[in-house]
Amino acid sequence: MTVRPFHRTGPTVVVMTLRALAVGFLVGGFALVGAPAVAAPADEAPVSLIVGLRSVTDVVTPLERRVDVVASEPLTGAVTVDVPADQVAEAADVLRADPAVAYVERDQVARIAAVTPDDPYYSDQWGITKTGVNRAWDTTKGSGGIVVAVVDTGVKKLPDLSGRVLAGKDFVNNDSNPDDDQGHGTMTAGVIAAGGNNGVGVAGICWYCKILPVKVLDSSGAGSYSNIAQGIRWSADKGADIINLSLGGASDSQLLRDAVAYATGKGALVIAAAGNDGKSSQHYPAAIPAVLAVGASTSNDSRYSWSNYGSSWVDIAAPGCNPAQARNGLVGQFCGTSSATPFVSGVAALLASTSPAPTSAAIRAALTTTATKISGNWVASSSGRINAATALAVLSGDDHVVPAASFVTPGGNAYVHGTVGVTARATDNIGIARVELLADGVVVATDRVAPYAFSWRTTAPAATVALGLRAYDYSGNVATATRRVTVDNQAPxxxxxxxxxxxxxxxxxxxxxxxxxxxxxxxxxxxxxxxxxxxxxxxxxxxxxxxxxxxxxxxxxxxxxxxxxxxxxxxxxxxxxxx
Missing domain, CATH: 2.60.40.10 (Immunoglobulins)
Known part of the structure; x- marks a missing residue:
């Protein structure tokens, strides 16, 4: 075990990381103070102004003589005008001076409401807002009919889990008392299901879900593959919907593969930690294909240096540092892929709480296909960092809102040549899955991450081309936009x-x-x-x-x-x- 201090304004935070060759719990450590989320950089994109019109008239052409109009689109009784961010004030003054203009205002963005619980440490839970869990709570906070098995060091029945810890099993001491003699399993259970909005501790992700404690690791945090396999099978037999495995070892095992196959065959979704060695080496049982393998992401969606990685086997990323209650009830910062894994399990439990009840395969697909794309190629390219609100909306089929899409550059009727940089704006109440660029109806480029930018290679000596945008949200709703440009590749x-x-x-x-x-x-x-x-x-x-x-x-x-x-x-x- 190594101790690595790091500092920020205020108290010193100590993070402990376990590096064990034997099978053990995967915890990056915990500290009594949580790190704040990193602020997003300022948005320098063009600003959209809504210009209300007293009568049908052209206010854009006169404006172009004073400021650099990027684009404009007609509305009913109004027009949107996109101008550079540093010319907003001048553009607004020019427009308001026009007798035909009734009003000028910025085009705003509305978002669905988000739940803010009163748990005293909620402000330190940056992962909740980062992944849209607080917005998912508007739809469901979980169901008492959903069972999440915590196959770990056991679980202590803290008040924040009151009434929701089921009778479990201890495979280490071979009895029916899965009490936690180490603390890791208790913190894992808290990330998943600590009660929310109850004025105590932290807010778990699935407030009403049940926890099934299964002790397979001893007081040192180590345990045998044979006990883990028994714990997985027993959990499945007890009807666990989700099986959380914040543990692992470096070696593959047919015994573990058979246990996972047994559990998935009974309808359970098995979720496991990718490991904390900071390597691309596969970790088990996470690397078993039927298991959802979880890596740990930071508040700015990068990889924690200690998180294992690999686009061929790590299926999804999740916040790797989350406040959780220890056995003594004190709240500490729980870090590691051990912490990222119950975060995913909690979101999976929210999805499992919807009606009609989804299959484990449907939950897994919703989690991975709606994940927010992240850079670094350290998780599967088809996935990313977990996005709870989007996954829930797509799985429940409640997303009927069509996204919005518009061109930023080039401007309408522009003259272009060679390889053209095309930029676009796309927004949606839940999230944008991808944006396609079309030239005369043919898809020529695709981007999945905002800001949306494309390179379009023109080949015709001279032609008028209809550029098109198609923006898809995660439910398949689509928005389109068109713009005509003149291609001229002939020099004067x-x-x-x-x-x-x-x-x-x-x-x-x-x-x-x-x-x-x-x-x-x-x-x-x-x-x-x-x-x-x-x-x-x-x-x-x-x-x-x-x-x-x-x-x-x-x-x-x-x-x-x-x-x-x-x-x-x-x-x-x-x-x-x-x-």
């Missing part, structure tokens, strides 16, 4: 006229170069370059530029170039002059 023509010839010597005073450019879609600007640097530019097709030759060296290179509206560029031949 440009030439330098009325100028001194190439190779001219004894150049003196001010000489002039006339740049003439043309393009089917229009010229954005022409530029004069001397020795590779832009000295003058003009937003038009023809311009006479001066070259003050005395400012340059004995040899100078003079050239003009032109950009069309799509950004294509062409250079006229360079000329060398000698002073």
């Amino acid at each position: 023509t440009v030439r330098a006229t009325s100028t001194t010839a190439n190779g001219t010597r004894s150049v003196r005073k001010t000489r002039y170069v006339t740049a003439t450019a043309a393009d089917a879609h229009g010229i954005k600007r022409v530029e004069l370059l001397v020795d590779g640097k832009v000295t003058y530019w003009y937003a038009g097709t023809v311009r006479k530029f001066p070259v003050q030759t005395w400012k340059y060296g004995k040899v100078m290179t003079v050239q003009v170039r032109a950009y069309d509206r799509a950004g294509n560029v062409r250079y006229a031949p360079a000329r060398k002059w000698y002073r």
Whole structure:
């Protein structure tokens, strides 16, 4: 056992991590003070303004002369206008000065209500809000008919679990008294099912679920595979809906595989900890395919350094540090994949509490397919960090709200060329599963993580293309948006006229170069370059530029170039002059 102190403002927090070769409980440790959630960075995306109209009129075109309008969409009696975040005040002033405008306000986001229990340590439970458990509580806080087996060191019947700890079994001492002589199992049970909104301790995830205590680990936190296998089978025979295994070892075992198969065959969902070695090595029973393997995530959705990882075998991530009551009733910060696992078990129990009763396979699918995508490739790519609210909404079939989708860039009727960066905005009351970009009806890119950004490679020399967005939520509801752009991959023509010839010597005073450019879609600007640097530019097709030759060296290179509206560029031949 190693002790690793770390500091933050206030008291010192000590985290203890068990590294045992034998089968043991997987706890990163606990401390009496919890770490706060990391604040999200500021959102610099364009701001949507809702502009109420007194009559049908165009207020966008005049606004474009003053600020950089990113996009606009018509509404009934109004229009939304997206402007850069640093131009909001100016845009609002311009719009309010227009007699046709009735009002200007920011487009806001409404969210479903969230439960805030009065448990004294709830404010330290960052994982609850991070994963939307508090929003899931609006639908269910669990059911007394759902049983979660805690196959561990036993469970002490603390007041916060009052009336919900069933008669269990002790396979270590071979009796019917599964009391906890270590503390790990009690904290595990508290993460799952501590009573909520009762003014005591912490708020567990499934407030009304029953806990089935099964002692398979001794007072040192170690136990045999044979006892664990017996505990799994016994739990299944007693009707456990969820079997929580915050334990594991480095070796595979057919005995454990058979026990897991027996439990899943009886309808139980088996959930196990991935381990705390900070390695990609598989840990058992978590790595058994039928088991839902859980890794530990931080408050900013990264991996705790001690959590095991592997996209081929770790199925889902969950908050790895959660406050929980110890055997003496004191609340400590319970860290490790041992803590992440009961977090997932608690959410699974909430899902199991819905009606009609879902199968364990349906619960597992809901948990993994609706998980929030996270970076790092340390859990399965089809999964991520657990999202309780989304999983519950999808499983219960209560999500009938269509998401919203809109383009951010490029703007409507824009000219584009080459590889184009496309950005989009998509929102939903529950969550966005994916956003697709289409070009003339063909999907060309997909993004599953906000902010939604795509790279679209244009190939046509010139064409008008209908870009489309399809935003899907986790229930399959879909929103669409369209925008037309002009593809132009043909460079403009440009030439330098009325100028001194190439190779001219004894150049003196001010000489002039006339740049003439043309393009089917229009010229954005022409530029004069001397020795590779832009000295003058003009937003038009023809311009006479001066070259003050005395400012340059004995040899100078003079050239003009032109950009069309799509950004294509062409250079006229360079000329060398000698002073």
